[in-house]
Amino acid sequence: MSESRFQERYEDFKSALARLEEGLSIETNDSIIFDGVIQRFEFTFELSWKVLKDYLEYKGIQVKTPRDSIKKAFETEIISDGDSWIDMMIDRNKTSHIYDETEARAIYKKIKDYHIHLLRELREKLESMT
Numbered sequence: 001m002s003e004s005r006f007q008e009r010y011e012d013f014k015s016a017l018a019r020l021e022e023g024l025s026i027e028t029n030d031s032i033i034f035d036g037v038i039q040r041f042e043f044t045f046e047l048s049w050k051v052l053k054d055y056l057e058y059k060g061i062q063v064k065t066p067r068d069s070i071k072k073a074f075e076t077e078i079i080s081d082g083d084s085w086i087d088m089m090i091d092r093n094k095t096s097h098i099y100d101e102t103e104a105r106a107i108y109k110k111i112k113d114y115h116i117h118l119l120r121e122l123r124e125k126l127e128s129m130t
Helices: 005-024 031-058 067-077 083-095 101-129
Strands: none
Touching: 005 031, 005 101, 031 067, 031 083, 031 101, 067 083, 083 101
């Protein structure tokens, strides 16, 4: 894995995170906004684990799955809370199969109250490492 590939993915991750933050900044009770935020969370999470994978591979650590990437990122102190990252991954997997508005709103709340902080922390950590 080249540094340029990592940098490219990192820029994509930062852009996706900015769009997620933009969605979360809208104070509303509109289900369309909730759906949009959940969609933005999905692709931000996908980029987050892939940027972790790219960074780890650039450093010579081979990983294949989101769970492996999270585990190794925690072991190498790129992320500080592996359990919360696993919880975020589980929520991401649930979002593909949400048909219940109550469950969708519960995940939206977790994105807004918890997951966004983990994603921001990753952005800051990677910024300090590049």
